[in-house]
Amino acid sequence: MSIIDTGLVLSAPVNLRDLGGIMIDGGVLREGLAIRTDDLAYVTSEVADELVAGGLSAIIDLRSPLEVSVTGRGPLGAHPVGYHHLPLIADVGASMGDKAPELSHEAMGRMYRRMVEGAAPQLVIALNVIAHTPGTAAFHCAAGRDRTGVLAAMLLLALGATDDDIVTDYARTGDNMVAVMARTAPVMGAMWRALGFDAAALENGSSLLEGSMDVSMRSLLDTLRAEHGDPLTPLRAAGLSNATIARLRERALAA
Structure with missing residues (x-):
C-alpha cells in the first residue's frame, strides 16, 4: 500500500491544540511547550511552514510502523525538525486479533492502561524529548485521541x-471527532481494509465515542491510582527520572 492508494489529500489538522493554560504544580502551563494533534504526516505545506515558524522543533509520532509506511512524513519531513517515531502500538493488526476492536469507553480505558504498561519505555523517551527540546514538541497519532491522549x-x-x-x-477531542473521522478516513479506511476489517463498521463505531469521552480517561487514571498509588509508577519503572520531571516542570513554567 502507498499514499497513492488511499486517495489522501493534504489538509490542516482538525484536532490540534496547545496544552498551554492547564493548571499544573506551581502555576499555569505555558503555551509553546507541547502541542497535541491529529496526524501531522499529511498536513499541507502551508501548515508545515506555519508550525515551524511558530517554534515547532520536534515531532513525536506515536503511530504504528504500518501507519507510517502508508503516509510517510509528508511536507514536515522537508523541515529541520527532530523526528521521533515512538509507536505505542507496534502492530495494529496483531493488537486487534481477528476481529474489530471493542468500541466502548470502558474498553478504551483498558486499552489505555495496556499502552501505559506495555509502552512505558516509549512514553519515557517521549517525555524526555519534550523535556529537552529547545522549542515546541508536537505529538500525534492518527486521530489525536487515544495514543495522543495517553501521552498527554x-x-x-x-x-x-x-x-x-x-x-x-x-474530552475536548470529542467535539472534533466528526472532522477527525472525515480527515483520517482515506488512510485509516485503506489500512483497515488491508487488514481484513470492515472499515465502514469501524468508522460507525468510532462515532459512538463522540459523547461522554471523559469515561475512558477517568477509567485509566482511576485504575493506575488503584493499582500503583502513583499513576506514574509504570513509567518510573521504565526509567522516568525525577530529574526529567523537574526539567519538564521548569520548562513548563518558564516565561
Missing part, C-alpha cells in the same frame, strides 16, 4: 495537573 495524560501527570483537568483536556 502522562505529561500532565508529570507536571502535577489534577485528574479532573487531564480528563477535561482529553
